[in-house]
Amino acid sequence: MKKIDVTLCFAIVLVLLSGCGDKPxxxxxxxxxSTEQVYKExxxxxxxxxxxxxAEKKAPALTKQSVQELEMSLFDIKNGGLGQSTASEHxxxxxxxxxxxxxxxxxxxxxxxxxxxxxxxxx
Amino acid sequence: MxxxxxxxxxxxxxxxxEGGMSRRNAMKFLAASPIAASVLAGAAPATEAExxxxxxxxxxxxVGGGLAGVATAAxxxxxxxxxxxxxxxxxxxxxxxxxxxxxxxxxxxxxxxxEYETANFIPKGVKWIKDSVVSFDPQNNTVTxxxxxxxxxxxxxxxxxxxxxxxxxxxxxxxxxxxxxxDLVRIKVGKEGVYSVYFADGAVDTKKGIEELxxxxxxxxxxxxxxAIFTDPDTAIKCGGAPKKIMYxxxxxxxxxxxxxxxxxxxxxxxxxxxxxxxxxxxILEQFKARDFKWEFKTNLVAIDTEKxxxxxxxxxxxKGEYDEDLKEYTMVSMSKxxxxxxxxxxxxxxxxAPDVVGKSPIGSSKGWxxxxxxxxxxxxxxxxxxxxxxxxxxxxxxxxxxxxxYTVVAENLIAIMEKQExxxxxxxxxxxxxxxxxxxxxxxxxxxWTAKPAPSFPLDPTQERWIWWLLKVYALKPMTIYGMLSxxx
Numbered sequence: 001m002k003k004i005d006v007t008l009c010f011a012i013v014l015v016l017l018s019g020c021g022d023k024p025x026x027x028x029x030x031x032x033x034s035t036e037q038v039y040k041e042x043x044x045x046x047x048x049x050x051x052x053x054x055a056e057k058k059a060p061a062l063t064k065q066s067v068q069e070l071e072m073s074l075f076d077i078k079n080g081g082l083g084q085s086t087a088s089e090h091x092x093x094x095x096x097x098x099x100x101x102x103x104x105x106x107x108x109x110x111x112x113x114x115x116x117x118x119x120x121x122x123x
Numbered sequence: 124m125x126x127x128x129x130x131x132x133x134x135x136x137x138x139x140x141e142g143g144m145s146r147r148n149a150m151k152f153l154a155a156s157p158i159a160a161s162v163l164a165g166a167a168p169a170t171e172a173e174x175x176x177x178x179x180x181x182x183x184x185x186v187g188g189g190l191a192g193v194a195t196a197a198x199x200x201x202x203x204x205x206x207x208x209x210x211x212x213x214x215x216x217x218x219x220x221x222x223x224x225x226x227x228x229x230x231x232x233x234x235x236x237x238e239y240e241t242a243n244f245i246p247k248g249v250k251w252i253k254d255s256v257v258s259f260d261p262q263n264n265t266v267t268x269x270x271x272x273x274x275x276x277x278x279x280x281x282x283x284x285x286x287x288x289x290x291x292x293x294x295x296x297x298x299x300x301x302x303x304x305x306d307l308v309r310i311k312v313g314k315e316g317v318y319s320v321y322f323a324d325g326a327v328d329t330k331k332g333i334e335e336l337x338x339x340x341x342x343x344x345x346x347x348x349x350x351a352i353f354t355d356p357d358t359a360i361k362c363g364g365a366p367k368k369i370m371y372x373x374x375x376x377x378x379x380x381x382x383x384x385x386x387x388x389x390x391x392x393x394x395x396x397x398x399x400x401x402x403x404x405x406x407i408l409e410q411f412k413a414r415d416f417k418w419e420f421k422t423n424l425v426a427i428d429t430e431k432x433x434x435x436x437x438x439x440x441x442x443k444g445e446y447d448e449d450l451k452e453y454t455m456v457s458m459s460k461x462x463x464x465x466x467x468x469x470x471x472x473x474x475x476x477a478p479d480v481v482g483k484s485p486i487g488s489s490k491g492w493x494x495x496x497x498x499x500x501x502x503x504x505x506x507x508x509x510x511x512x513x514x515x516x517x518x519x520x521x522x523x524x525x526x527x528x529x530y531t532v533v534a535e536n537l538i539a540i541m542e543k544q545e546x547x548x549x550x551x552x553x554x555x556x557x558x559x560x561x562x563x564x565x566x567x568x569x570x571x572x573w574t575a576k577p578a579p580s581f582p583l584d585p586t587q588e589r590w591i592w593w594l595l596k597v598y599a600l601k602p603m604t605i606y607g608m609l610s611x612x613x
Contacts, residue, residue, distance in 0.1 A: 045449035057449075068494045068503045068516070075518050079399060079575055082518045084363025084557065085355065087394040087421060091441060092455045099452045 032104040035115045042105045051120030058092075063122045070113035078109060176204045179541035181277035186256050186266060188212025190608060191512030191526040192282035193244050197611025198534035200246040209276075210245065211268065213255040217241045218609060219302045219323065220601050222523055222558075225365055227326040229372045229563050231597060234327050238302075244609045256283075259484040261505040278537055281493050281510040283481050285361060285521070287321050291474040293426035293435075298476075311429050312471065319471045320369050321361075329369065329470065333376050336468045340382035348387040349467040352434060354424040355392035356474040359492070361513050361521040363399075364557035364569065366392065366472040367407065373470070374414050375562045386467075388416050391436055393423035399519060400571045406586035410561055422462065424471065434469055436462045477514050492516035497573075498550040500533050507540060509533045517553070519573060524556035527608050534611075554578060558596045566592035 033041070046059035053061035062070065076082045077090045077097050088094040100106075183199060185192045188210050200206050216238055223237035245251050254268040265275045289295045289308045297307030301322045312319050313328030316336075320326040340349055351373060355366040370390055377383040390411070397407035397418075411418060419438070426435040437459055444454040476482065482491025486508060493510035494503045497517050502508035511529040513521045520529075528551060535549035553573030558566045565588040570578045579585040607613030 042450075066494065066503060068496065069488070071497070072490075072516060072518065075573075079518070080396070081394060081399060083359045083394075083399070083521075084519055084555075085392065085394045085396060085398050086357065086359060086363075087396075087439075091395075091439070092457055095441060095455045096450060096452070099450065 029106075029108070031106055031108065033107075035107050035111045038100075038105045038107045038112070039115060039119075042100050051116055062116050063120045065117075065121070066123055067113050067117040067121070070116055071109055074109045074113055177202055177538045177542060178204045179538055180205055181207065181541050182275070183208045183278045183280065183537070184266060184274060184276035185210045185280040185282060187282035187284055187512070187514070188214070188217045188241050188245070188251070189282060189284050189512065190218060190523055190604065191284075191530055192280065193218055193241070193246075194526070194530040194608045194611055195280055195282060195511065195533050196249050197244075197246045197609065198530055199537070199611075200248060201611055202534060202538055206248060208246075208248070209250045209252060209274065211252045211254060211256055211266070211274070212241060213253055213269075214300070214303050215241055215253070216302050218244050218605070220604060221301050221323075222362070222596075222604075223601065224301070224320045224323055224326040225368045225372060225560055226597065227323070228320045228329040228333065228369055229376070229560070230330055231563065234323055237323065237601075239605060244605075246611070255480075257480055259481065259486050261485050261502075261508060264507070277507065278541065279486075279505075279508045280533060280537065281481060281486060281508065281514060282512045283478050283514045285475050285513040286478050287319075287473040288358075288476050289319075289471070289473045291476075292424060292471070294428055295471075311427075315429060316432060316466060316468050317427065317429055317471065318468070319473060320365065321471075321473055332468060333373055336373075336386070337377060337380040337382055339467060340377070340385040341380070343385050349385055350465055351386050351388045351468040351470075352464060352466045353388070353390045353470045353472075354434075355390070355394060355472050357393035357423045358474045358476060359521060360472060360475050362557065363519075363521075364559045366390075366470070367397070368560040369470050370416065371410075371414070371559075371561045372563065373468075374416070388414075389464075390416060390418040391422040391424065391464075392418070392420060393439075395420045398569070400569070400575050400577060402577050402586055403567075403569050403571070406567065407559070410567075410588070425461075427469070427471075432466055434464050434466055436464065438462045475513075481514055486510075488516060490516065497553070499536050499547045500529060500551060501536060501540075501547065509537055517551070519553055519571075519575075520555055522555045522557065523604060523608075524570075525554065527604070527613075528552075528554045530608070530611070558592055558600065560593070560596065561588040564593055565590055566596045568592040568595070 046054050046057040047062055048054050051062040053059050076088050077093050080094055081088045185196055196208050196210050199208055218239045218241050220237040223232050226232040227234060254270055256266045257269050258267045265273050267273050286298045289297045295311050299305045299308050299322060305322055305324055311317055313325055318329040318332040320329050343349055353366055353370040370388060374388055377386055396404050398404040421439040422436045424434055425437050439459045441455040442458050444456040447454045477491035481487050486493055488494045493514050494516045495501060495510050500509050500511050511533050512526045532549040532551045536547040539547050557569040559569050560566050567588045568585055570580060572578050577585050
C-alpha cells in the first residue's frame with residue numbers, strides 16, 4: 001500500500017473503464033409456451049378473451065394501452081418495479097406473475113406487449 | 124477495513140506525488156493529466172458508423188442543457204459535417220455535477236467542487252438559447268419559449284431532466300431542480316432536522332444537519348435513542364442508491380463522533396427491496412445488518428409536521444384473499460394504513476416527476492415521462508423526436524451513468540433518421556451504474572442492466588465494498604463526466 005503509484009492506479013482504472021459497456025448480450029431465454037399460449041391459458045381468465053378486462057377479477061382492460069405502455073407495465077410486473085429499488089405499481093399482479101412463472105407461463109416482455117397490442121389494441 | 128487510514132494514506136501519496144499540491148489541486152490535475160486525457164479520448168465506444176462524418180443536414184433542437192443534452196450536442200457536432208444545432212437551457216450552471224452532492228453532505232467536497240458553468244461546455248457552433256421551453260407542438264415541429272418565441276426544428280432531442288417534487292409531501296412546498304431557485308422548498312427543508320441531498324444547497328445543509336444531530340446526541344442523556352429516518356419515495360428517482368448512500372454517510376460520521384449508539388437509523392422506502400438486482404439486494408442487506416440499521420419496506424412518506432417533528436407514512440402490504448380457480452392460487456389483496464413516526468433527523472428523497480411542460484404535452488405520457496422505444500430512444504409517436512436522461516420513460520435508468528450510455532445511441536440513431544436510413548443502428552441495453560458509498564472511504568460499484576443481473580466492468584466481485592471504487596468515485600468519475608462525457612468523447 002505504501003508504494004502506491006496513484007497516477008498509475010487511476011490510469012489502470014480508466015483503461016479498464018474504457019472497455020465497459022460493450023458486453024455481449026446475455027443468451028436468449030427459452031420459454032416453455034408461446035406468447036399466444038400464455039395469454040390464452042392464463043391472462044385471458046382475468047383480462048378477457050379480447051383483452052377487455054374482467055371487473056369481478058379487478059383486472060383492467062389492456063386494449064387502450066400503447067405498445068410502449070404495455071411494455072413498461074409488463075417490465076414493472078415481471079421485474080417487481082421500474083426503478084432501481086421501487087416497488088411494483090402492480091403489486092397483486094406481480095405476485096400472480098411469480099406464481100404463473102413457477103408453472104412455466106413465462107414470456108418475453110416485448111413479444112407479449114406486441115401480441116396484446118396487435119391482437120386487441122385499439123390505440 | 125480501516126478506511127480512514129487508507130484514505131489518509133492515498134491523499135498523502137497524492138500530495139507527495141504531485142509535489143506538494145493541495146488535495147483539491149491534485150484532483151484538478153488528474154482531470155487535466157495527459158494520461159487521463161488520452162485514455163478518455165480512446166474511451167469512446169467504437170461503432171462502425173463512427174469513423175465517417177455524416178453529410179446529413181437538418182435543424183436539430185435540443186431542449187435541456189444538462190449532462191445528457193450537452194453530451195448529445197457535442198457528439199452530434201463531431202459526427203455531422205454541417206451541424207445545425209440549437210440548445211435551449213435557462214440555467215447557467217446546468218452541467219453541474221450532481222453525483223457529488225452526497226460527497227458534499229459527507230464533508231469531502233464543497234459546493235464549488237460540483238458547480239460548472241454551462242457556457243464553458245457548449246460545443247463550438249451550437250446556438251445556445253438561454254430560455255426555457257413552455258410548450259411543445261410536435262405536429263408542427265415547433266417549441267415555444269417563455270418569451271413567446273416559436274422555434275422550429277426538423278429533429279428534436281428532449282433532455283430536460285426531472286423535477287424534485289417536494290410539494291407532493293403534505294407539509295412541504297416546491298417543485299425544483301438540483302441547482303437553481305429553491306426558496307419554497309427551503310422554507311422547511313434544510314433546517315430543524317429535515318434535510319435532503321437531492322439538490323446542491325440541500326446537500327450543504329445536510330452536512331450541517333448531521334453536525335447538529337451529533338451535537339444533539341452528545342447532549343442526549345435519556346435511555347431512549349434519538350431517531351434518524353431515511354426515506355425513498357414511490358416514484359422513479361434519479362440515482363436509486365442515494366437514499367441509502369446518505370444513510371451510510373450519516374452512520375459513518377456518527378460513529379466517528381462516538382455517538383452512533385445513541386441514535387437509531389431507520390430506512391423507510393416505499394419499495395419492497397433494497398435493490399432490483401438480487402445479488403446487490405443481498406449484499407446491501409448484509410451491509411445494513413453489519414451496521415445495525417433498521418428498515419421497514421413499503422413505507423412511503425406522505426406528510427410531515429415539522430413543528431411537532433412527526434412524519435406520516437403510508438404502509439402497504441398484501442393479505443391472502445380467496446382461492447382463485449383460474450389462477451389455482453390464493454389471490455392477494457392490497458392493504459394500507461397510515462403510520463406516524465417521531466424523528467430527530469429525517470433525510471427526504473423527494474418524489475420525482477417529468478416537468479409538466481413536457482409530461483402534459485403531446486410528447487409526454489399518462490405518467491409524464493417521454494415515451495420512447497427503450498432501446499433506440501426514439502419517441503413512440505413522433506419519429507423525429509428522441510429523449511434521453513432522466514425525462515425518458517426508460518426502466519431502471521435516471522443516472523449520469525445511464526445518460527453516458529444513452530447519448531451516443533441518440534446521436535447515432537438521430538443521424539440515421541437524418542440520412543433516411545430504414546433501420547436505427549444503435550441500441551441501449553439499460554446499462555447503469557451506482558457507485559454505492561458505504562462509508563467515507565469505501566464504495567461498492569454496482570453496475571447492471573435490464574437483465575437485472577450484475578454487469579461488472581471489472582474482474583472483481585461487484586458486491587464488495589472497496590477503497591479503489593471510492594477513489595474512482597472521488598477522483599475519476601467527475602473528470603470522466605465533465606471532460607469526457609460533456610465533450611462527447613466518453
